[in-house]
Amino acid sequence: MSIGHTLLGLLESGPRHGYDLKRTFDEKFGQDRPLHYGQVYSTMSRLLKNGLVEVDGVESEGGPERKRYAITDAGITDVSHWLAQPEKPEPYLQSTLYTKVVLALLTGRSAADLLDTQRSAHLRMMRVLTDRKRQGDLADQLICDHALFHLEADLRWLELTSARLDQLAKVVAP
Amino acid sequence: MIPEGSLLAAHDLRKTYGSTPALDGASFSVHPGEVVAVMGPSGSGKSTLLHCLAGIITPDSGTITYAGRELSAMSDAERSALRRSDFGFVFQFGQLVPELTCVENVALPLRLNGVRRRAAERTALEWMERLEVDDLGTKRPGEVSGGQGQRVAVARALAGSPKVIFADEPTGALDSLNGERVMQLLTEAARSANVAVVLVTHEARVAAYSDRDVTVRDGRARDMEHAV
Ligand SMILES: Nc1ncnc2c1ncn2[C@@H]1O[C@H](COP(=O)(O)OP(=O)(O)OP(=O)(O)O)[C@@H](O)[C@H]1O
Ligand SMILES: [Mg+2]
Numbered sequence: 545m546s547i548g549h550t551l552l553g554l555l556e557s558g559p560r561h562g563y564d565l566k567r568t569f570d571e572k573f574g575q576d577r578p579l580h581y582g583q584v585y586s587t588m589s590r591l592l593k594n595g596l597v598e599v600d601g602v603e604s605e606g607g608p609e610r611k612r613y614a615i616t617d618a619g620i621t622d623v624s625h626w627l628a629q630p631e632k633p634e635p636y637l638q639s640t641l642y643t644k645v646v647l648a649l650l651t652g653r654s655a656a657d658l659l660d661t662q663r664s665a666h667l668r669m670m671r672v673l674t675d676r677k678r679q680g681d682l683a684d685q686l687i688c689d690h691a692l693f694h695l696e697a698d699l700r701w702l703e704l705t706s707a708r709l710d711q712l713a714k715v716v717a718p
Numbered sequence: 719m720i721p722e723g724s725l726l727a728a729h730d731l732r733k734t735y736g737s738t739p740a741l742d743g744a745s746f747s748v749h750p751g752e753v754v755a756v757m758g759p760s761g762s763g764k765s766t767l768l769h770c771l772a773g774i775i776t777p778d779s780g781t782i783t784y785a786g787r788e789l790s791a792m793s794d795a796e797r798s799a800l801r802r803s804d805f806g807f808v809f810q811f812g813q814l815v816p817e818l819t820c821v822e823n824v825a826l827p828l829r830l831n832g833v834r835r836r837a838a839e840r841t842a843l844e845w846m847e848r849l850e851v852d853d854l855g856t857k858r859p860g861e862v863s864g865g866q867g868q869r870v871a872v873a874r875a876l877a878g879s880p881k882v883i884f885a886d887e888p889t890g891a892l893d894s895l896n897g898e899r900v901m902q903l904l905t906e907a908a909r910s911a912n913v914a915v916v917l918v919t920h921e922a923r924v925a926a927y928s929d930r931d932v933t934v935r936d937g938r939a940r941d942m943e944h945a946v
Contacts, residue, residue, distance in 0.1 A: 660933050663757075663922075664942035670926035678902065692923060699922045707759065 546640075547579070548587050549626040552596060552619050553647035559600045559614035562588060572716065573643050588613055596622055623651065627658055630665035633695055645705060649713045659706045666695050666702070720783055721747045725914055726882055731770055731780035733763075733937075740766040741777060742937030750881065751912040753905050755925035758934035764918045765886055767934060771916060772805055772884045773797040785881070802830050806875030806883040806913075808904070810890040813871050814859035820870045821846065821855035827878030845873040849903050865896035872904045876911065883908060886918045894923060901927040 547569075554560070554568055562584050570578040588611075591597040596619035601612040615623075627644055641662065648655040670692055677688040705712070720727045727747035733740045740763045748754050756764050769775045771782060773789050782789040784804070789797065806827070807813065814823045824842035829835065846852040849869040854862050862870065868888060875883050888904070889897030905927045908915050919925050933940045 656935065660935070660940065660942065664931060664933070667755075667922060667925055667931050667942075670922060671928070674923075674926040692926070696922050703759075 546626065547583060548591060549623060550643055550647065551584070551587055552591065552615060553623050553627075553651060555597060555613055555615040556620060556623055556647075556651045559612050561603075561610050561612050563610070565613070572646060573639070591619070594618075623647070624653070627653060628661070630662045633666045633669040633698065641702075642705075645709075645712070646716050649709070650717050655709050655713075656706060659702050659709075663699060663702050666699055670695050723749055725750045726771060726782070726784050726916075728767070728771055728782045729780055731767065731777045731782070733766055733770065733775070733777045739937050741770065741780075744780075744934065744937060744939040746771065746932060746939050748882070748914045748916055750914055751909060752930065753908060753915040753917060753928045755928035755931040756916060756918045756934060756939070757920065757925055757931055760920075762934045763937040764934050766937075767939065768884050768886055768916060768918055772807070772882075773801055802827065802878070804881045806878060806880035808868070808871050808875045808883065808885040808888040810887040811864070811867070814867060814874070816859050819856050819858055820851070820862065823859065823870060824874045824877050827874060827880075831878060842873070842877050845877045845907075846870065848876075848907055849873045865892050865900065868892060868896075868900050869903065872900060872907075876907055876913065879911070880913055882914045882916065884916050887920070888917070889919070889921065889924050894921075897921070897924060898927075 550569065550573060551565055554565060560568070562581070565588075566579050566581060566584045588597065592599070592613075596616055597613045598616055599611050600614035603610045603612070627648055631640055631644075644658060645655045648658050673688040673692050673695075677685045677692075680688065720729070724747040729745050731741045731744045742763075744763065744767055746767060756767065758764055766775070770777045773782075773792075776790065784800070792800070814820075815826070818826070821839055821842050824846055825835070825838040828838035828841060833841070843852055843855060846855065849872055851862075851866055851869045851873065854866055854870065859867055859870070868891070872888070875885075883904075885904070889900055892900060901924050905915065907913075915928075917925070917928055925931055931942050933942055
């Protein structure tokens with residue numbers, strides 16, 4: 545999963561400090577793997593260098609300096625591209641997809657469109673496998689069927705999520 | 719408005735039942751010999767779209783063009799004649815005439831188009847052979863399994879040499895192995911005879927037999943090929 549894009553997406557809903565970004569990330573997406581501070585700051589300096597975020601203010605009440613980051617127009621475009629681009633269909637992509645759906649909801653983009661686009665990418669892959677299965681021998685058929693069942697499980701998740709978008713929106717972006 | 723080279727094209731269809739909008743600006747097109755899967759949540763308007771395209775129900779507004787002819791400009795009799803000569807249908811179940819044998823069922827579209835009995839049944843048997851159910855000729859629909867019955871139904875849809883087959887959840891009542899076999903036979907036969915197929919399904923493994931997919935949501939259709 546792309547941490548850079550995720551942090552950018554979080555910034556789109558408003559400027560934040562590095563600490564605040566880490567906390568929000570861990571709360572929404574980091575259940576089994578919270579971010580290190582080092583990851584946040586190295587990601588932020590890369591995004592700064594690429595012009596996707598800018599420093600919006602610096603505070604230093606007593607302690608060390610704390611930068612507040614804001615997303616730039618180029619950053620917003622980058623988030624849009626990432627969300628609109630379907631993931632390569634493969635087993636176990638739920639966590640990236642879940643992140644994209646939540647960010648779409650948080651930033652007022654269409655999560656339903658995102659899910660439809662992803663489903664279509666899955667379907668294209670299933671079409672290729674189905675074709676191979678149709679022309680292949682029994683071994684090809686079994687191998688393709690294995691992949692097809694996994695992709696189908698992803699698709700069920702996409703359907704379920706798509707049916708629960710209104711509910712999810714209330715939870716993630718109250 | 720009509721995509722170039724399309725055989726059947728609908729533009730901006732609207733259909734309301736009471737206060738329920740079933741179609742809300744849906745557009746759709748299919749090329750000769752193309753298999754298009756129509757997907758989307760329950761109640762989104764898939765069957766309504768299919769019934770409008772097939773001239774079974776009339777939309778409140780919007781245009782449907784088949785082979786250069788506007789469907790709404792035809793009389794009811796002309797539309798029925800078109801359905802008999804150019805369209806074939808496969809539904810989830812209950813489409814075979816229970817009083818007729820399987821071969822008589824498959825021969826029915828030909829008989830309705832004026833083909834004589836012997837010739838019609840000969841053609842019917844050829845299609846049943848392709849669908850691997852030629853041994854069921856003398857049985858009645860009540861005496862065959864669900865999967866066999868669907869193959870007979872597919873043979874019947876193909877027997878009249880249609881240009882378009884409309885299939886609404888054709889595998890909905892079958893297990894996945896039988897469902898896939900029916901899809902394989904249907905799409906192979908359709909492609910070799912250059913028959914277009916409009917396939918409504920909620921099963922991805924079934925939709926994977928299509929050339930292209932369209933998503934219907936809240937009465938509107940989205941062509942997924944151009945979505946990214
Ligand atoms: N004959 C009818 N009378 C009243 N309302 C109808 C009629 N047919 C469909 N509707 C309504 O129109 C909407 C679209 O129905 P449609 O049957 O096209 O959905 P669908 O996508 O085929 O759903 P499913 O996947 O459950 O078959 C629904 O809200 C349905 O209740
Ligand atoms: Mg339906």
